[in-house]
Amino acid sequence: MERVVYSDNAATTPISKNVYNAMLPYLTTGYGNPSSLYSLAREEKKALDQARAYTAECLNCSPDEIIFTSGGSEADNLALKGLLFARGFSKEKKQIITSTIEHHAILHTCEFLERIGYEVTYIGVDGEGHIKMDELEQAISDKTALVSIMAANNEIGTIQDLKAIADLCHKKGTLFHTDAVQAVGHMHIDVKEMGIDMLSLSAHKIRGPKGVGALYCRKGIHLEPLIHGGGQENGKRSGTENVAGIVGLGEAMRYAHEHMDEYLPYVARLRDRLIEGVCKIPYTQLTGDPVNRLPGTASFVIECIEGESLVLRLDLAGIASSTGSACSTGSLDPSHVLMAIGLPHEIAHGSLRVTLGEQNTEEDVDYLIEKITYVVKTLRDMSPVWDEKMSGEPMLKLFDK
Numbered sequence: 001m002e003r004v005v006y007s008d009n010a011a012t013t014p015i016s017k018n019v020y021n022a023m024l025p026y027l028t029t030g031y032g033n034p035s036s037l038y039s040l041a042r043e044e045k046k047a048l049d050q051a052r053a054y055t056a057e058c059l060n061c062s063p064d065e066i067i068f069t070s071g072g073s074e075a076d077n078l079a080l081k082g083l084l085f086a087r088g089f090s091k092e093k094k095q096i097i098t099s100t101i102e103h104h105a106i107l108h109t110c111e112f113l114e115r116i117g118y119e120v121t122y123i124g125v126d127g128e129g130h131i132k133m134d135e136l137e138q139a140i141s142d143k144t145a146l147v148s149i150m151a152a153n154n155e156i157g158t159i160q161d162l163k164a165i166a167d168l169c170h171k172k173g174t175l176f177h178t179d180a181v182q183a184v185g186h187m188h189i190d191v192k193e194m195g196i197d198m199l200s201l202s203a204h205k206i207r208g209p210k211g212v213g214a215l216y217c218r219k220g221i222h223l224e225p226l227i228h229g230g231g232q233e234n235g236k237r238s239g240t241e242n243v244a245g246i247v248g249l250g251e252a253m254r255y256a257h258e259h260m261d262e263y264l265p266y267v268a269r270l271r272d273r274l275i276e277g278v279c280k281i282p283y284t285q286l287t288g289d290p291v292n293r294l295p296g297t298a299s300f301v302i303e304c305i306e307g308e309s310l311v312l313r314l315d316l317a318g319i320a321s322s323t324g325s326a327c328s329t330g331s332l333d334p335s336h337v338l339m340a341i342g343l344p345h346e347i348a349h350g351s352l353r354v355t356l357g358e359q360n361t362e363e364d365v366d367y368l369i370e371k372i373t374y375v376v377k378t379l380r381d382m383s384p385v386w387d388e389k390m391s392g393e394p395m396l397k398l399f400d401k
């Protein structure tokens with residue numbers, strides 16, 4: 001293999017050296033239970049406090065507004081179910097409003113809530129993946145308990161106007177949660193300034209370990225815990241703390257807070273170089289907002305190829321990337337996000353997501369462009385659909401709004 005290029009950073013990121021070094025003592029000598037009274041355990045308690053402080057600083061909230069969880073999925077579940085369960089079935093506010101392009105951690109939680117009697121309203125998006133604000137405004141009513149809209153999309157990278165959504169929610173008297181799993185560490189987030197009431201994040205998207213995350217929950221919002229037990233996390237999430245994992249999350253947040261202004265422009269430059277190169281392939285288009293998008297996310301639809309075949313062929317060239325269409329899952333449906341932005345089925349099947357991080361280089365990007373261009377040509381050369389297209393059919397125009 002000529003080269004190995006990891007370019008699936010939206011799926012997960014490699015643990016950084018500083019995170020690894022911070023965690024190591026808590027996987028070896030620092031094994032005390034933070035709830036115990038002896039000095040060994042006091043070190044662990046101090047480490048948890050420090051991680052909480054770093055996380056809070058990065059979001060501009062108070063440390064006691066942070067609840068550590070087992071990841072982004074649990075944080076999302078806690079925000080939605082915790083809020084509704086705390087209010088009880090008898091209460092008036094039985095509706096959640098979310099969007100059609102959320103991660104399954106939100107969508108499947110909503111489906112469950114619908115099954116047990118809550119109401120869920122799904123707001124649509126425009127061709128670039130922005131929430132339709134007029135639809136949202138109309139949907140919020142007296143029965144709305146919470147609006148949950150993701151900060152940035154994991155497939156197409158579009159960033160929402162969080163402040164505008166929060167302002168609208170508050171004007172109409174409801175709370176606002178955002179799934180910021182893809183956004184934290186990849187853009188500046190200030191929960192106070194933006195008016196966010198609850199926010200989910202996950203360590204493994206920012207070069208921290210897997211299996212740890214957090215929910216920011218503004219003081220005064222009452223949540224019913226999903227995990228009952230010893231009363232850790234201020235009674236909101238029981239279970240002996242994953243000390244090493246939480247320390248890793250804290251260190252990843254500290255690093256993001258202190259270095260974001262250096263690495264974000266660097267990663268965005270790599271992304272733009274990649275977009276420019278890949279969009280030179282005929283019948284290829286960028287998906288998502290071309291400007292307000294995550295710095296590392298380059299997502300495309302490439303006509304007359306199958307996304308899964310492209311990803312598997314790129315893998316043979318040492319490249320890790322992803323697609324929204326996965327036939328191996330047993331479903332031939334393309335991604336719900338690509339459908340929600342209005343792409344026709346046949347175009348959505350040819351999706352490619354390449355997500356870069358600060359560990360990637362210009363040489364990686366040039367290699368990606370070269371191999372993607374080559375593999376697309378190879379696949380098209382074998383494709384009867386491509387032959388048909390080349391015999392004079394007009395180009396399909398995407399994103400007609």
Ligand SMILES: Cc1ncc(COP(=O)(O)O)c(C=O)c1O
Binds near residue numbers: 011074076179181204
């Ligand atoms: C937007 C979004 N929300 C939630 C999650 C789930 O996070 P975790 O893997 O930490 O459970 C992900 C993971 O891909 C995500 O991209």
